[in-house]
Amino acid sequence: MSTLDTTSLKLPKENLEAEDFLPLLGTDYIELYVGNAKQAAHYYMAAWGFQPVAYAGLETGLKDRVSYVVQQDKIRLMLTSPLRPGGEINKHIDSHGDGVKSIALWVDDATKSYEETVKRGAESYHAPIQKEDKEGAVVLSGIHTYGETVHIFVERKNYKGVFMPGFRPWNPHYRPSDVGxxxxxxxxxxxxxxxxxxxxxxxxxxxxxxxxxxxxxxxxxxxxxxxxxxxxxxxxxxxxxxxxxxxxxxxxxxxxxxxxxxxxxxxxxxxxxxxxxxxxxxxxxxxxxxxxxxxxxxxxxxxxxxxxxxxxxxxxxxxxxxxxxxxxxxxxxxxxxxxxxxxxxxxxxxxxxxxxxxxxxxxxxxxxxxxxxxxxxxxx
Known part of the structure; x- marks a missing residue:
């Protein structure tokens, strides 16, 4: 299974009219808020050929939610469900059903991306935070876009772990073949x-x-x-x-x-x-x-x-x-x-x-x- 290259890239410009001051290197992951993350992960594996990658929940110290990460080549999905009543995730699911909460964008500098977008008028979702474990550090920041959808800027050039700090490898026996x-x-x-x-x-x-x-x-x-x-x-x-x-x-x-x-x-x-x-x-x-x-x-x-x-x-x-x-x-x-x-x-x-x-x-x-x-x- 391919993983996302985590080195900085100087990519050729295709859309010449774009100012492209961030710049964005690609889609890092897509997070969906869902009613049952375990069953949703099985669906995307069984029907769509995604592979199990990472897990976060009670066993990793989370008390309010659980997340499963699945991947196929460069496509990563994070499926997140609440563990308790109330709170943002339950409210989102009650209002919208299962759906995309975060479109996470891979960047070289999550702090700069946050500062550049907020000063241009973006509404902050959260300021830059650094998450660390023995595999390194990931910096995350976020802004609001249409509806309740958000963009998370992900800086992972100093991280070598499975997904990001707070997650552990998920290695179930069931690993269906991908679909290309x-x-x-x-x-x-x-x-x-x-x-x-x-x-x-x-x-x-x-x-x-x-x-x-x-x-x-x-x-x-x-x-x-x-x-x-x-x-x-x-x-x-x-x-x-x-x-x-x-x-x-x-x-x-x-x-x-x-x-x-x-x-x-x-x-x-x-x-x-x-x-x-x-x-x-x-x-x-x-x-x-x-x-x-x-x-x-x-x-x-x-x-x-x-x-x-x-x-x-x-x-x-x-x-x-x-x-x-x-x-x-x-x-x-x-x-x-x-x-x-x-x-x-x-x-x-x-x-x-x-x-x-x-x-x-x-x-x-x-x-x-x-x-x-x-x-x-x-x-x-």
């Missing part, structure tokens, strides 16, 4: 009416991001629903945050449904990259992961729309994988149904063959598929 997931491609946030520009400006002003692309209700609409989206990226392109807001339509859009059931703004989906989407999706499907489906007619003129591709059309059609092309290449993508009881968070699997875009040509087919699911839930 590599890294976090992007993380999508849903915000309320007329809030998209506010949060895009936040990422530009506070974190030095720049806009990569925008989509309006003409790009992302069906007969019934519409939404607006802008994609913000840091300078090296390792962190990409599309921000969605609802737009006027005849019926309730997926963004409105999300905000209703999540009770506010939050992370809508994680897009996880693979080098072989056919193998990855086939393995996930065999393990019980359910995906949105599009009509077979989508594939009838696919090659006319996107040109020649390396993959055979038959397995793409059989698995329901979508294809889109931009000026730099093409991409393949597919979206799960909501992976939680509430119709909130889902996961995207994406394979890029040169393309830097986000599948604009698939929006209509995708959102019609989402509408079919909404209709079945009675929330369209």
């Amino acid at each position: 997931l590599k890294y976090v491609d992007h993380m999508v946030g849903n915000v309320g009416w007329n809030e998209m520009n506010k949060w895009c400006e936040f990422y530009a002003k506070v974190m030095g991001f720049a806009q990569l692309v925008s989509f309006d209700d003409k790009d992302i609409s069906t007969e019934y629903t519409a939404l607006m989206s802008k994609v913000m990226s840091n300078g090296n392109g390792r962190i990409k945050f599309p921000i969605n807001e609802p737009a006027d339509g005849r019926k309730k859009s997926q963004i409105e449904e999300y905000i209703e059931f999540y009770n506010g703004a939050g992370v809508q989906h994680m897009a996880l990259a693979t080098d072989n989407i056919i193998e990855t999706v086939a393995a996930l499907r065999d393990r019980g992961v359910e995906f949105l489906t599009v009509p077979s007619s989508y594939y009838e003129d696919l090659l006319d729309r996107v040109g020649e591709i390396d993959e055979d059309l038959l397995p793409l059609k059989e698995l329901g994988i979508l294809v889109d092309r931009d000026d730099e290449g093409y991409l393949l993508q597919i979206f799960t149904k909501p992976i939680l009881d509430r119709p909130t968070m889902f996961i995207e699997i994406i394979q890029r063959k040169g393309a830097k875009s986000f599948g604009k040509g698939n929006f209509k087919a995708l959102f019609e598929a989402i509408e079919r699911e909404q209709e079945s839930r009675g929330t369209l």
Whole structure:
């Protein structure tokens, strides 16, 4: 299993308009507040091929919570549950259900990252703190973003341990094979009416991001629903945050449904990259992961729309994988149904063959598929 490189990097700049003063080196981990961390960890291992890494709880001196850390290549998830009634975690779960609390960003200097963002207007989540054990030290700081989501800046260049101080290695007998997931491609946030520009400006002003692309209700609409989206990226392109807001339509859009059931703004989906989407999706499907489906007619003129591709059309059609092309290449993508009881968070699997875009040509087919699911839930 690969681990995150903990050395400082001078990364080439991809998004030339980004000020990129932090800078960010990558996604360190994603923390989800969940009702039962032990069972959630088993789900991500059994269904998604994540490997057990670290644990913190009563046995490590924590009295109020328990956390399991699982990893697949460069993707790390921390699953956290409360151990007692009351408190922040219970309140979060009661309001939102299971969901992403923290998007932790790997930085060279967590203190500088905190100071730079707070002086530019970020609301502090917590000031820099240093955690130490015999393996070294990790510095953490945090700021608020949309809804109750936070960004944690993680500085781990002086740490050689399994995850961070306060955790111990977690070595259960059960270690399922991975499914070929590599890294976090992007993380999508849903915000309320007329809030998209506010949060895009936040990422530009506070974190030095720049806009990569925008989509309006003409790009992302069906007969019934519409939404607006802008994609913000840091300078090296390792962190990409599309921000969605609802737009006027005849019926309730997926963004409105999300905000209703999540009770506010939050992370809508994680897009996880693979080098072989056919193998990855086939393995996930065999393990019980359910995906949105599009009509077979989508594939009838696919090659006319996107040109020649390396993959055979038959397995793409059989698995329901979508294809889109931009000026730099093409991409393949597919979206799960909501992976939680509430119709909130889902996961995207994406394979890029040169393309830097986000599948604009698939929006209509995708959102019609989402509408079919909404209709079945009675929330369209």
